[in-house]
Amino acid sequence: MALKQLSVFLENREGRLEDLFQVFEANNIEIHSFSLAESSEYGILRLIVSNPEIAKEELRAVDFSASLTDVVAVRLPGGFDSLKSVTDAVTSEYNIEYMYVLSTEKDKQAIVFKIKNVEEVEKSLEEKGFTLIN
Amino acid sequence: MEIWNEAKECMSRDQMTQLQSARLKKAVTNVYHNVKFYRQKMQEMGLEPGDIKGIEDINKLPFTTKADLRDNYPFGLFAVPKTEIVRIHASSGTTGKPTVVGYTRKDLDTWSECVARCLTMAGLGKDDIIQVAYGYGLFTGGLGAHYGVENLGATVVPMSTGNTKKLINMMIDFEVTGLMCTPSYLMHIAEVIEEMGVKDQIKLKSTINGAEPWTEAMRIQIEDRLNIKAFDIYGLSELMGPGVANDCEYHKGMHIFEDYFLPEIIDPNSKESLEDNVTGELVLTNLNKEGMPLLRYRTRDLTSISHDVCDCGRTTARLSRFKGRSDDMLIIRGVNVFPSQIETALLSLDETTPNYQIIVDRVGSLDNLTVKVEVDEKFFSDEIRELEKLEKKIAYAIQQMIGLATKVKLVEPRSIERSEGKAKRVIDNRKFD
Numbered sequence: 001m002a003l004k005q006l007s008v009f010l011e012n013r014e015g016r017l018e019d020l021f022q023v024f025e026a027n028n029i030e031i032h033s034f035s036l037a038e039s040s041e042y043g044i045l046r047l048i049v050s051n052p053e054i055a056k057e058e059l060r061a062v063d064f065s066a067s068l069t070d071v072v073a074v075r076l077p078g079g080f081d082s083l084k085s086v087t088d089a090v091t092s093e094y095n096i097e098y099m100y101v102l103s104t105e106k107d108k109q110a111i112v113f114k115i116k117n118v119e120e121v122e123k124s125l126e127e128k129g130f131t132l133i134n
Numbered sequence: 135m136e137i138w139n140e141a142k143e144c145m146s147r148d149q150m151t152q153l154q155s156a157r158l159k160k161a162v163t164n165v166y167h168n169v170k171f172y173r174q175k176m177q178e179m180g181l182e183p184g185d186i187k188g189i190e191d192i193n194k195l196p197f198t199t200k201a202d203l204r205d206n207y208p209f210g211l212f213a214v215p216k217t218e219i220v221r222i223h224a225s226s227g228t229t230g231k232p233t234v235v236g237y238t239r240k241d242l243d244t245w246s247e248c249v250a251r252c253l254t255m256a257g258l259g260k261d262d263i264i265q266v267a268y269g270y271g272l273f274t275g276g277l278g279a280h281y282g283v284e285n286l287g288a289t290v291v292p293m294s295t296g297n298t299k300k301l302i303n304m305m306i307d308f309e310v311t312g313l314m315c316t317p318s319y320l321m322h323i324a325e326v327i328e329e330m331g332v333k334d335q336i337k338l339k340s341t342i343n344g345a346e347p348w349t350e351a352m353r354i355q356i357e358d359r360l361n362i363k364a365f366d367i368y369g370l371s372e373l374m375g376p377g378v379a380n381d382c383e384y385h386k387g388m389h390i391f392e393d394y395f396l397p398e399i400i401d402p403n404s405k406e407s408l409e410d411n412v413t414g415e416l417v418l419t420n421l422n423k424e425g426m427p428l429l430r431y432r433t434r435d436l437t438s439i440s441h442d443v444c445d446c447g448r449t450t451a452r453l454s455r456f457k458g459r460s461d462d463m464l465i466i467r468g469v470n471v472f473p474s475q476i477e478t479a480l481l482s483l484d485e486t487t488p489n490y491q492i493i494v495d496r497v498g499s500l501d502n503l504t505v506k507v508e509v510d511e512k513f514f515s516d517e518i519r520e521l522e523k524l525e526k527k528i529a530y531a532i533q534q535m536i537g538l539a540t541k542v543k544l545v546e547p548r549s550i551e552r553s554e555g556k557a558k559r560v561i562d563n564r565k566f567d
Contacts, residue, residue, distance in 0.1 A: 007516030009509050011546050037518050041543055044516050063548040065514045097517055114516075 001134045002070035002118045004052040008045045009065035023062060029055045035100035048102060048112060070118045073102055073133040074125055076109045089128045090121050135383055138254035142393045143448045154396055155188030157421035162186045165427055168213040171206055172429060189396060193407060197430045200233065203372060208234040211426050219425055224272045225371045225470060235371050238424040248377035248391050249282020255382045256340040256365040260287030264312035267301060267319060270294040274375030275345050275468060279314040282377060298326045306335045313341040316468045317348035321499025324359050342367050344376055345468040347456055372431055373418050379453050384445050387452030394422050397451060399439050402460040413438045415460045434461045466494055466501045471536050473559045476505055479535040485513040485524060491550045496564045504541045505532060508550060
């Protein structure tokens with residue numbers, strides 16, 4: 001089961017991040033992690049939140065473009081030094097589209113990444129003994 | 135200053151009215167017999183050619199609109215057999231279908247006559263070397279200006295548009311004294327001349343500029359900047375092309391060549407005729423055209439007319455500086471753009487909603503076109519790469535439709551300004567007053 005990431009389109013306009021966080025606050029949505037990708041005119045905020053379905057609906061209600069994306073979230077048994085073991089396990093014809101940190105807590109380090117064939121990659125990771133986060 | 139055709143440009147009002155009346159009667163008879171569209175329209179109105187006794191009867195005749203040209207695409211309004219047509223020009227229409235015009239050899243001579251009159255008004259003559267920096271091609275600007283310069287007997291340098299440094303280098307090397315281009319391109323040329331630091335090597339005397347709206351302030355500014363005389367020219371491909379009217383050294387409005395074009399000013403809503411010096415929509419009738427003569431063509435350009443005799447000695451009526459349009463057409467870098475064309479382009483792509491806004495800016499002296507498109511959930515991707523691909527795809531579709539490079543900007547849903555629920559489609563930040 002893939003993790004649902006919330007993706008939001010943001011114009012580079014003053015106050016837009018604030019508006020977004022206000023929606024989260026009003027609906028008691030917790031942010032576990034996020035990453036912001038930017039171009040010169042706009043950005044895409046990618047978030048792992050406590051309730052992505054509700055977050056998406058509430059954001060759309062106030063005219064944000066928001067969608068849910070399947071991503072792979074995996075624990076790193078040996079901390080960030082074991083990143084290579086993850087990339088080795090992802091034997092795939094596809095590339096990792098983007099990647100960011102989900103947790104830096106000691107012994108619970110984890111990352112999130114996007115790839116096209118999520119199910120296949122998850123299966124392969126599990127077979128190799130990795131723990132997935134859903 | 136000289137006058138190219140004193141007999142026609144300095145006629146008494148009575149003589150002009152007589153000439154126009156005789157030509158109008160002939161034109162009406164001609165289209166009645168040779169253009170089905172006009173025959174049907176006149177028959178519906180119960181009008182026969184004999185009912186038109188002179189220009190005082192112009193009100194009885196039907197109007198022609200851009201939509202009529204489109205409906206009769208491509209050759210439906212031609213009044214002569216195709217064998218008589220020696221050239222075709224075309225301009226963009228409202229839905230992507232071009233507006234086509236055809237010229238006989240005599241029509242091309244008339245056009246060259248009109249442009250020669252304009253050039254003479256600008257103080258240019260057979261000793262001058264003149265660069266034409268309008269686009270050459272289907273657009274009437276390039277070729278229309280070109281043959282006018284040849285008819286004048288001057289030397290034409292057919293630059294077309296594009297390489298500004300090359301234009302300036304040739305301007306210096308050939309000792310160019312005249313230049314025909316759009317006002318915004320002239321401003322750009324001035325900037326590049328200053329950048330190159332060659333202002334003292336320029337021999338330019340006069341420029342003739344048109345095909346897009348500009349202000350009197352901009353005209354005076356460019357005169358000072360380059361130490362030249364700049365003149366305003368008017369024209370439209372439907373009637374002929376550039377050279378319908380031009381301003382003289384007194385710059386008190388553009389002299390319209392009334393022996394070829396009969397002007398009227400109407401209220402665009404009631405369609406009633408308006409008096410001299412009252413602003414309304416310019417309506418033009420071709421008096422002496424063979425290929426595609428139009429009756430009462432609604433130009434959508436807003437101006438007023440004056441019949442006072444000008445200090446230059448010409449008696450032809452003058453059109454005041456244009457005050458805008460009575461429709462939503464934009465003129466960007468000399469190209470006609472309708473918002474509906476952008477909409478058609480967006481709708482041709484599956485990925486977009488037609489929630490858009492057109493923003494026209496004048497950056498430095500060049501017009502820039504930006505189209506904002508709202509990002510819809512349906513095609514929102516969480517990858518920048520995909521969104522950039524989408525921007526390019528939209529920009530390409532728009533460029534295919536209107537022929538101008540466009541910057542596309544993706545914006546959030548419902549972020550385009552709406553008044554009473556209706557989106558504001560066009561923001562024109564250029565100043566024309």
